[in-house]
Amino acid sequence: MDRRQFLKWGSFITVSVATTGLAGCGGGDDNPDPPEPDLFDFRHGVASGDPRPDSVVLWTRVEGDNGRRHVNVRLQVSTQEDFSTLVVNDLLRALPEWDYTLRTKVTGLSAATTYYYRFRVGSRFSPVGRTRTAPAAGTPLSQLKFAFVSCQDWSINHWAGMEELAQQDLDFIVHTGDYIYEAVADGAPVNLVESRHTPLSLPDGTTLPSGFRYATTLEDYRYLYKAYRSDARLQALHARFPMIAIWDDHEFSDDCWQDRQSYDADDDQSPQTARRRSANQAWFEYLPADVTLDLNNPSFQNIQIYRAFTFGNLATLLMTDERLYRADHLISEANAGGDVGSRFFIRRDALKAAEDAKIAAAGGALTQVSMLGDAQRAWWQDRVGGAATTWKLWGNQVSLLRMQIDLTEAIAELMVLRLIASNTALTPLRDQMETALTADLRAALSSGTYPNNVAYTNLRQLLSTQAGIDSATFDANIKPTLDSRLPPASLLATYVLNADQWDGYDAERRNLMAFLKTNNVRNVVALTGDIHAFFAGVVMDDFDAATPTPVMVDLVGAGLSSNTLMSTYKSVVDNDPRFAEIKALIYEEVSGAVVNTLNRTLQHFNPWMRYAETNVTGYAIVTLTPDKLNCAFHIMKGLVDGNAPPQPATARVTTVEVPAGSAVVNVV
The missing domain is CATH 2.60.40.380 (Purple acid phosphatase-like, N-terminal)
Structure with a gap:
């Protein structure tokens, strides 16, 4: 030596x-x-x-x-x-x-x-x-160009985007997690994946009721990294650019927290320390990251991967770990009887009540409702508050944007559409009818008359004055149709779509946004993955405030090779009878073709979203200057006869811009 x-x-x-x-x-x-x-x-x-x-x-x-x-x-x-x-x-x-x-x-x-x-x-x-290498701190820079990617599942879709990315002129690549996927079909053929990606078979593994097997041992996780790295396109991408990577959940276990898995309703009641440590070690072995792993430390927190980077005077990049220190989901899967009602499709009022109760029990501390953990949150505040660069970028695994649906309003809209379908003369009154019916449903819930005696007072008056429909005609021809379509009362509320994201850790999100707002920290932009969709929007100081204030921007990248968010929710409304009534909010079938309606639904109920594309895969390229951040979302072509599409793999590009000095997103 x-x-x-x-x-x-x-x-x-x-x-x-x-x-x-x-x-x-x-x-x-x-x-x-x-x-x-x-x-x-x-x-x-x-x-x-x-x-x-x-x-x-x-x-x-x-x-x-x-x-x-x-x-x-x-x-x-x-x-x-x-x-x-x-x-x-x-x-x-x-x-x-x-x-x-x-x-x-x-x-x-x-x-x-x-x-x-x-x-x-x-x-x-x-x-x-x-x-x-990076430019020295403080060096004046006119431009920085990089890509951010996530969710590169070997067994779903294709990796043509990697081949295309390797031809770009970039300074580096940010990977926000899901570099591998821990659950595989274990040797069985997998649909909707390119033929050059053969089925995987874990050396050990544990079998799920679905027949899939998940990585359990160190050899399992090593096997997955070696399989992924056997693809020449991923090798070429690594050989071309330095990568700044962080993990999300699938490097260990789907929707995990600390050393807990969540495949079954009671899974997270039992620590999986050995499995978590094996996942930590394999990630450390196979990612070129400037971090240390202490195998002499017997805990699962034997590695720290959150870290910061500086690029001249232009950008500070903070990479956070949103799995190893996070608290349990606010409503446990055991209490909810599964992931619906715990991680997905949760009533907003129930989520808030659970969070308030945990904070009160902890004497006001955020520890039991935190995603970052106390030490990392303090580190984040110190680094973002002390950054001397124009831009502060945040490599953030799960979206900061509120994603909710007011199902009372949404179901009123669907009921009105059915009325109009049988009486097209009412079409000009559609918006007013939706407003009136929403008010009627809420009044019935409040008075306790739902669902047996909904009066429809506002809708009656509207149709009487605007369409000449008297009360007798309403009772004979309209009320029976409405009554037959009334959903369970439990659905008539505002639902948060995903509490594994920051929506499930809202108190800490408000804490971080208050820090930025109070200290006048500007030009903060999150680079996010996880959710298999493209989003661009502003993060509010408090999404539930009467007049929320935008504080920062969240740019969310779709999976580079994955299923899509819309397909996931399509499966929910197709297979869970509790949500069958809201199918039209996710998709419609027109002449035998599936038409995505989730984009429109999300933007309607979440006005802070400036862009939404929920049924695509792709990657994002950021061009950063002192005046603005330009983000080009590259949307991939689909498989062609079981093969990755020929180059160029990009079908279309949507570009958004964030002007320096303002928490604003413009679609250009």
Whole structure:
């Protein structure tokens, strides 16, 4: 081991210090390479990550049989693509304890500089990677360009977007989570996925009632990362750009919190510490992140992945961890009898009551209703409040935008549409009828006469004065139709669609927004994933206030390769009788074709949403200048006869802009 390199054995991150003037032929190192047989290769490519002005993390994995002994690997780094001169030429060791993966933090680099790197075992070289360091803090920048992606499921849809992204001119890529998906069909054919992605089969795994199996052991999680990294398109993306990554839920378990899983109603009552630690270790082994993992720490919180980056005077980027420290969902799955009523389709008043009760029981503390946890929340406030850059970007896993539906109003609309379908003369009165019927339903609920004796007072008066329909005609021809369509009283409320997002941690969201508002912190923009849809909107100081104030912006990226939000909710209204009456709010069938209505529904009930696209996959490219943030949402083409679409994979692009100085989103 030479003077430029040492090992941090606690988490096995090699640190190499760059120098100048080393010969490119392999000389200049104090120790020659020990001989290695030519039975190794670099099947999973190379990667770089976490670019800072003076450092970057480089990654590879050695594949081959070495009898569980270490493998000697040489790392070479150069400013020249032909490696004619080297700044690093170090001998490293790939160890079986870390699945023969290497993470090397190269320090002593120059800011805003492109470097090339490669690894060698014996006579075999890895692919060449290209990376770039960040501009020095305070350096005036005219532009920064990067992509943000999430949700790249091996078993659903296609990865053509990766191939397209690798051709872009970017400074780096932000990955907001769901790099892998822990549950697989375990060897069974999967529909709606490109043919080149063959079925996965976990070495161990645990079987769900659905027949899917989820990763349980360290070998399971390692298997998934190796399978994902076997795709040449993901390898090319990593080799082209440094990646700044954070995890979301599927790197461990769907909709997880701390070391708890949530597949069944009572799952999260039992800690899964060993499984969580295995997920932590596999993520650490396979992502080029400048973080440490302490295997000597017996808890599941043996790794800290939240961290900050600065790019000149233009941008601060905060990457948060919204799984490892979060409290349980406000209404547990056990109490709700499942995920509906706990994580999905929850009455807003019930959610608020549960949150208020937990805060009161904790003496006003946010700990039991927090997504970030107390320490990370304080870190976030310190970093965003102290940032000296124009823009403050937040790598944020789950959406900050309120997503709700007032089902009283929505069901009144559906009932009116049915009336109009049988009496088209009423069409000009549609909006007034919806308002009147909404008021009538609320009055019946309030008076206790629902559903047996709804008076329809407002609708009667409207149709009498505007359409000449007297009370007797109303009772004979209209009231029976309305009465037959009345839903259960429980549906006539405002529902939050997803409490696994920030809507389920509203008190902490209000706390963060109050911090930004009080301290006049401007130009804060979240880069979000998770929900398999594109959204752009403003985050309010308090979504429930009579006159909420916009504080920051949330840009939400669709899954790069996943199912879609609309398809998920379509499954709910198709299969859960409790929500059959609101099918038209999700989709309609026109001439045998499924027509998305969820976009319109969400924007109608959530006016802070400026853009919504819920039935697509894709990625986002951000171009940042001192004056504005431009975000281009790239919407992918679909599968073609079971194959990824030919390039270009983008079907269309929607662009939104955020002007500096204002919490505003404009669709351009």
